[in-house]
Amino acid sequence: MSENPFLAVALALLLVPLVLVAFLPPAAGGPVLPAVPSWPTYTVQFGDTLGGIARATGVPVEYLIASNDLDPSRLRPGQQLLIPTGGVVHTVKAGQTLADIARSYGVSESALRLANNLSGEPAPGSRILVPAPVVVPQATAAALGRGPAFAWPVRGEISSPFGSRIHPIYRVPSFHAGIDLAVPEGTRVCAAAPGRVVTAGWEGGFGLLVVLDHGDGYTTYYGHLSRVLVQVGQFVEIGEVIALSGNTGLSTGPHLHFEVRRDGVAVDPLSLLP
Numbered sequence: 380m381s382e383n384p385f386l387a388v389a390l391a392l393l394l395v396p397l398v399l400v401a402f403l404p405p406a407a408g409g410p411v412l413p414a415v416p417s418w419p420t421y422t423v424q425f426g427d428t429l430g431g432i433a434r435a436t437g438v439p440v441e442y443l444i445a446s447n448d449l450d451p452s453r454l455r456p457g458q459q460l461l462i463p464t465g466g467v468v469h470t471v472k473a474g475q476t477l478a479d480i481a482r483s484y485g486v487s488e489s490a491l492r493l494a495n496n497l498s499g500e501p502a503p504g505s506r507i508l509v510p511a512p513v514v515v516p517q518a519t520a521a522a523l524g525r526g527p528a529f530a531w532p533v534r535g536e537i538s539s540p541f542g543s544r545i546h547p548i549y550r551v552p553s554f555h556a557g558i559d560l561a562v563p564e565g566t567r568v569c570a571a572a573p574g575r576v577v578t579a580g581w582e583g584g585f586g587l588l589v590v591l592d593h594g595d596g597y598t599t600y601y602g603h604l605s606r607v608l609v610q611v612g613q614f615v616e617i618g619e620v621i622a623l624s625g626n627t628g629l630s631t632g633p634h635l636h637f638e639v640r641r642d643g644v645a646v647d648p649l650s651l652l653p
């Protein structure tokens with residue numbers, strides 16, 4: 380081992396806790412921004428893979444994806460990746476409370492406060508560290524970066540597409556406002572985009588239903604569920620498990636009815652899914 384003092388200083392600097400706290404002046408009239416921790420970044424090189432970066436940095440792949448709102452299939456050279464240390468770096472969304480974030484990652488609110496030196500609510504757009512998350516909600520191949528980012532709520536065959544059809548129970552021409560995804564009962568249903576739970580319970584023909592409001596006029600519907608795992612008012616992350624699929628309501632077999640509405644009008648989910 381060399382006795383080079385510069386190397387020793389460099390090593391000592393590296394060991395300084397990476398969460399350096401910088402205070403930003405409060406925006407005029409806006410919320411007071413909390414302490415903003417900063418994290419090192421890495422520039423993606425030609426030939427890099429997410430797995431390789433994960434191994435080199437010691438950061439789990441799912442932490443890298445969640446911290447960078449990353450579409451793993453679109454890793455490009457030159458892209459700047461934030462390298463989180465000690466957990467996931469979460470970007471706070473408008474309307475998302477600390478309690479919501481705690482629920483999304485299965486951690487306590489006090490752990491979030493402690494790790495981020497927070498007393499009030501974090502400002503939308505700010506980044507906070509989620510230390511040692513129990514779950515990391517993430518969208519697989521979400522259409523991140525182009526328009527509203529929607530992810531598949533479950534993976535399954537489309538047993539009934541969007542549009543006109545003969546109603547499977549009433550046997551009359553009718554309009555199918557969503558798509559049916561054939562999945563076994565009890566399949567985990569994930570939020571197709573971040574948003575607030577506005578319905579979580581029994582709703583006529585939908586059976587057990589969850590509705591999420593994503594803002595910008597977009598809502599998503601998840602019908603015929605067997606179990607609801609969220610509550611009205613809760614803000615859920617994209618990819619967060621919100622329910623278990625089922626066969627409740629007007630349903631002819633186990634499936635998930637998935638619907639996207641824009642300004643209250645049903646649109647074909649396939650036009651928005653990756």
Ligand SMILES: [Zn+2]
Nearest residue numbers: 557558559636
């Ligand atoms: Zn349906």
